[in-house]
Amino acid sequence: MKLFKRFLTFLLMILSFGVFLPASALAYIGLCCAHCGGNMPLNIPGGGIPETHEFRFKVNQSFMQMGPLRDGTDDVDRTSILGAPPAGRFAAVPDEMRMYMTMFGGAYSFTDRFALMVMGMYTVNDMDMAFNNALVGSTGTNGFTMNSSGFGDTQVLGKYRLYSNDSFAPTRQISLLAGLSLPSGSITKEFSNNPVGGQNGTILPYRMQLGSGTVDPIIGLTYQGSKDPWWYGLNAIYEGHWYDNDQGYHQGQEFRADLYAMRQVHSKIVLESQLNFKYEGTYSDQPYNQRVLGQGHFRGNPANGFLSPLNDPNNYGGEKLSATFGAQFQPFPLQVLELQATLPIYQNLNGPQLQDDFAIMAAWYIEIPTKRSKRFVGTKAPKELGF
Amino acid sequence: MTGKKFIAIFLTGFFLVFANAASGHDADFETMGIVKPRTVKSAPDFDLQDLEGNPVSLDDFKGKPVLLNFWATWCQACKEELPAMQRLYEYLKPQGIEIVAISIDRNDKDRIKKYVKEYGLTFPVLWDPDQKVRRGYYIMGLPTSYLVDSEGKLQGFVSGARAWDSPASKGVMESLAGDMGQRMQKVAEAKSGHIK
Incomplete structure (x- = not known):
């Protein structure tokens, strides 16, 4: 219920932006410009490119729930790995994780071919932990909810159209995505509410951190096609983690591919479905606080086993295939509201780790023309015809 | 005096x-924000079909000023201006002025038909699924309109939606018709021997 209220609050906030900011409607003077064949789901990197000399702003609120545990393609019962750490078991095991992610982005199209996007995010992570009998006995509780929150990494991404079969309303186009993920998210978030004495002030496990801690290159290719009333395409993107952060580790290499199809069912409604594949490697090493200071290890000794599977860098990454269904609405000119839900289809995870359960997303997109936009100045009268 | x-x-x-x-x-x-030509050139001719499959070319309208409009069913701005264009058509039709709308929708002719019916458009609506005519007229945004005089010459370019039923619009179209009237009068006079 608390979770639902939280999501509803974010959703209403997003909707209220759309309702109370009619300035964009005033800016709309009535011209459909290029990119007409380039509609994409807003959650896919490079989706939502504004017209030339126009800005766009996007707010995306998502909620993701993870759990139960999985190792490879098999579910893992948490009780089977709870126990005494020296025996290869863990003192604390994650049960469920909830991520509330607010993404906010801006973009500007400098030319018909090139747009630059900047995206930031604010994340709230809650992870329910279950204790082994010893900790239940010493703390008097079955577990606790681990928290972290704050701004994550910032992405700067350029999209350059390499090819299109038509300058105005293309049915096929290929674009290059290239950019950087900048380490604005913390990698030193610490426990603050752990009922186990001495744990507060120690470093939180990897996924509870808010960033990678490194400047990471992003490169990708996007194919966009359309055949009225359909849009479809494939986006393949690689995010490299090439060197160690200040804690002496780096995240595994990431590759994702998104296949999408969208169908216009009404002049203001587009339905969409996606297949989303993601591969992620394991972390390269333990953070300094674990590896050297012994945090996250039994009795604070780095030579001992991990207190939780969350502390093991090999319990991250794997292959995931999920399906996303959603709809885009256009409540006002130049504004799009998108609702989506994602469900996993296949997960082969380096585990044990929490598997994806489901995700829901709501995004609001607004395009703001500048005075240089075609919407204001119109298109040029063709000199070839005497103008 | x-x-x-x-x-x-x-x-x-x-x-x-x-x-x-x-x-x-x-x-x-x-x-009306109409761009006039620097050099008057002939409007590119075209051979298209109307929504019933009948062949239509620009030549068919020779002798009449034409407001040539490019649009698509997916274009919201077009949706806003087409009813005004219909009202202009009802006003101008008795004066011999034509409005011809070319849809650049690629696939679904039925959707165009449905749209035309819904908006009660009675002027000729043609279909350019291959985008050949659109490219020939260098359309880079929708809606775009051209003013073509009775001799098939381009007299104006309009980018974006307009209030086509406004007094200014009627004035523009009547000026094109006026030119036509004057030319028709000259032809008639020439035929009757008043002008040599």
Whole structure:
């Protein structure tokens, strides 16, 4: 219920932006410009490119729930790995994780071919932990909810159209995505509410951190096609983690591919479905606080086993295939509201780790023309015809 | 009043009235945001089909001024201006002025038909699924319209939606019709031997 209220609050906030900011409607003077064949789901990197000399702003609120545990393609019962750490078991095991992610982005199209996007995010992570009998006995509780929150990494991404079969309303186009993920998210978030004495002030496990801690290159290719009333395409993107952060580790290499199809069912409604594949490697090493200071290890000794599977860098990454269904609405000119839900289809995870359960997303997109936009100045009268 | 004075006053009055009429047309063109050609060229001819599959070419409208409009069912701005265009058509049709709308939708002719029916459009609507005519007219945004005079020459370019049923729009179209009227009168006079 608390979770639902939280999501509803974010959703209403997003909707209220759309309702109370009619300035964009005033800016709309009535011209459909290029990119007409380039509609994409807003959650896919490079989706939502504004017209030339126009800005766009996007707010995306998502909620993701993870759990139960999985190792490879098999579910893992948490009780089977709870126990005494020296025996290869863990003192604390994650049960469920909830991520509330607010993404906010801006973009500007400098030319018909090139747009630059900047995206930031604010994340709230809650992870329910279950204790082994010893900790239940010493703390008097079955577990606790681990928290972290704050701004994550910032992405700067350029999209350059390499090819299109038509300058105005293309049915096929290929674009290059290239950019950087900048380490604005913390990698030193610490426990603050752990009922186990001495744990507060120690470093939180990897996924509870808010960033990678490194400047990471992003490169990708996007194919966009359309055949009225359909849009479809494939986006393949690689995010490299090439060197160690200040804690002496780096995240595994990431590759994702998104296949999408969208169908216009009404002049203001587009339905969409996606297949989303993601591969992620394991972390390269333990953070300094674990590896050297012994945090996250039994009795604070780095030579001992991990207190939780969350502390093991090999319990991250794997292959995931999920399906996303959603709809885009256009409540006002130049504004799009998108609702989506994602469900996993296949997960082969380096585990044990929490598997994806489901995700829901709501995004609001607004395009703001500048005075240089075609919407204001119109298109040029063709000199070839005497103008 | 001497004869010279009378002629001077007559000529001044004539030019004032003429200039006023001309500047009135110019003001209408300006109000409507119509770009006039630097060099008057012929409108590219086309051979398309209407929504019933009948062949239609630009030549079919020769002798009449034409408002040539490019649009698509997915274009919201087009949706906003087409009803006004229909009202203009009902006003101008008796004066022999045509409106021809070319849809650049690629696939779904039925959707165009449904749209035409829904909006009660009675002017000719043609279909350019291969985008050949659109490219020939260098369309880079929708809606875009061209003013074509009765001799098939391009007289104006309009980018974006307009209030086509406005007095300024009617003034523009009537000026094109006026030119046609004058030319038709000249032809008639030439035929009757008044002008050699």
